[in-house]
Amino acid sequence: MNPALNHSAIPLLKSVDLLVVGAGSAGCCAALAAKGAGVKSVLLVERYGFLGGISTGVLDTFYGFFTPGDQPRKVVGGIPDQVVDLLDAAQSAFLRPNTYGAGTGITYNPEHLKAVWDRLCLAAGVEVLNYSFLVDAIADSSGRITQVVLCTRNGFVRIEAKRFIDSSGDADFCHWAGLPLEVAGELEPAQTMTTTFRLAGVDLDRFQQAGGKKMLMERMKNDDTLPRKAGSAHAMPIPNCVSTVAVRVGDLSGLDSWSLTSAEREGRRQALVYENFFRKNVPGYEEARLIGLSVGIGVRESRRVFGDYRLTREDCLSAARFEDRVFLCGAPIEDHRLGQDGQEETAWAYIPDSGVYDVPYRTLVPAGRDECWVAGRCFSATHDAHASCRSMGQTMSMGQAAGIAAALSLELDCSARAVPISLFQDHLRRLGVPLEPPQEVANTAAKAWKENRKTNLL
Ligand SMILES: Cc1cc2nc3c(=O)[nH]c(=O)nc-3n(C[C@H](O)[C@H](O)[C@H](O)COP(=O)(O)OP(=O)(O)OC[C@H]3O[C@@H](n4cnc5c(N)ncnc54)[C@H](O)[C@@H]3O)c2cc1C
Numbered sequence: 001m002n003p004a005l006n007h008s009a010i011p012l013l014k015s016v017d018l019l020v021v022g023a024g025s026a027g028c029c030a031a032l033a034a035k036g037a038g039v040k041s042v043l044l045v046e047r048y049g050f051l052g053g054i055s056t057g058v059l060d061t062f063y064g065f066f067t068p069g070d071q072p073r074k075v076v077g078g079i080p081d082q083v084v085d086l087l088d089a090a091q092s093a094f095l096r097p098n099t100y101g102a103g104t105g106i107t108y109n110p111e112h113l114k115a116v117w118d119r120l121c122l123a124a125g126v127e128v129l130n131y132s133f134l135v136d137a138i139a140d141s142s143g144r145i146t147q148v149v150l151c152t153r154n155g156f157v158r159i160e161a162k163r164f165i166d167s168s169g170d171a172d173f174c175h176w177a178g179l180p181l182e183v184a185g186e187l188e189p190a191q192t193m194t195t196t197f198r199l200a201g202v203d204l205d206r207f208q209q210a211g212g213k214k215m216l217m218e219r220m221k222n223d224d225t226l227p228r229k230a231g232s233a234h235a236m237p238i239p240n241c242v243s244t245v246a247v248r249v250g251d252l253s254g255l256d257s258w259s260l261t262s263a264e265r266e267g268r269r270q271a272l273v274y275e276n277f278f279r280k281n282v283p284g285y286e287e288a289r290l291i292g293l294s295v296g297i298g299v300r301e302s303r304r305v306f307g308d309y310r311l312t313r314e315d316c317l318s319a320a321r322f323e324d325r326v327f328l329c330g331a332p333i334e335d336h337r338l339g340q341d342g343q344e345e346t347a348w349a350y351i352p353d354s355g356v357y358d359v360p361y362r363t364l365v366p367a368g369r370d371e372c373w374v375a376g377r378c379f380s381a382t383h384d385a386h387a388s389c390r391s392m393g394q395t396m397s398m399g400q401a402a403g404i405a406a407a408l409s410l411e412l413d414c415s416a417r418a419v420p421i422s423l424f425q426d427h428l429r430r431l432g433v434p435l436e437p438p439q440e441v442a443n444t445a446a447k448a449w450k451e452n453r454k455t456n457l458l
Pocket residue numbers: 021022023024025026027045046047048052053054055058059061062063064132133134135167168169170172173193194195245298299300375376377378390391392393395
């Protein structure tokens with residue numbers, strides 16, 4: 001509970017069945033899934049003026065839909081597919097095949113994704129409240145959380161709800177509710193933060209003719225001004241525009257305003273260093289100009305809640321199976337850290353034989369709680385497991401699962417931990433969520449995806 005607030009002086013704005021805190025990729029899917037599964041009133045609250053969180057404010061590529069390697073298998077389904085279909089209908093997405101790293105990505109125009117989240121939420125009847133920052137969670141005399149406090153454009157308000165999903169990325173609901181959690185960086189170094197940026201006016205043909213990615217990596221290696229000599233610079237679904245994930249800011253906290261202020265400033269400084277490097281040293285970029293920075297610096301991890309189960313490194317790398325699985329993940333552990341010399345080292349660890357592991361429902365239920373779930377990058381996992389299971393294919397899947405769990409618990413009037421797993425899994429399967437490791441190799445060529453999805457991707 002936030003001791004700075006006098007609850008009796010704060011007006012009650014409304015009562016809902018389900019409150020979803022934070023409208024990133026996890027929160028949007030949670031709200032959509034809950035509404036689709038019959039919850040009468042779902043309120044999605046978000047501190048910023050748009051939906052999508054990191055998916056729209058920082059990035060432009062969904063990873064985690066496919067296993068990596070040259071035999072990709074599709075492990076994600078349901079609402080995430082609907083999101084991609086709508087991006088495709090807006091001619092706003094393409095598949096970016098690669099045979100290493102996180103596997104085939106789906107690159108999209110993030111401004112169009114904002115409109116897609118709006119459209120899906122409106123059509124489903126999800127009520128959205130932007131400019132609303134959760135600053136407290138209030139329990140009744142039995143210890144059950146029944147209300148939250150939001151700081152809105154209109155002042156402080158209370159919201160009452162029967163169930164809650166914490167998809168704030170930073171686990172703000174769980175923090176204020178006093179639930180057990182780990183702050184990234186306290187036990188192990190936290191992953192670095194990144195300000196992404198976009199360049200326009202790039203001549204991609206000239207870049208390719210001059211040696212493309214290989215040439216770029218060589219030139220980065222030989223430049224002493226760069227803060228990090230690796231990263232991704234990839235074409236966007238907008239002519240002559242390139243999106244870049246290269247900046248790295250370490251040793252600062254994503255949970256402290258002073259620290260975040262320094263991180264934002266440093267992220268912007270580094271982006272300009274890269275712009276200068278590209279223009280001076282990389283053929284094809286001579287006329288390039290910076291046209292956008294991420295809305296805020298991208299925080300990879302901040303708080304991770306302790307759930308009824310914590311996903312571990314061993315679970316990921318042994319392709320573990322769980323009776324209460326609610327989605328799958330085939331992504332490697334991708335850990336962005338600062339090395340001794342201050343340079344970023346990305347440590348990769350792959351699931352043997354391009355395997356897939358199950359993610360158990362219990363990682364979404366804060367330990368011992370009946371009335372709330374956690375979804376997205378603050379779910380219950382160790383540092384290493386989180387570094388595998390944090391791509392947006394998985395955060396959307398977590399939101400989807402948490403939303404359906406909340407719907408079942410309301411419908412059956414049962415606690416989060418009493419949701420019948422077989423009923424739950426049937427619901428997920430009907431939505432198109434794979435719960436068995438897929439054998440079939442997904443042909444990620446555009447035509448095949450189109451035929452698979454029966455829509456017009458690309
Ligand atoms: C730099 C970077 C690069 C990455 N690269 C990739 C990639 O290429 N592909 C990929 O698939 N994944 C990538 N990831 C991982 C992935 O993007 C994230 O794990 C995922 O987007 C997290 O989704 P989320 O919904 O859990 O959190 P977020 O997207 O952070 O959403 C949380 C939402 O909650 C809101 N919020 C927070 N606190 C409050 C509060 N108190 N009250 C109200 N609202 C609140 C926030 O404004 C935000 O909208 C990357 C992550 C980072 C940071």
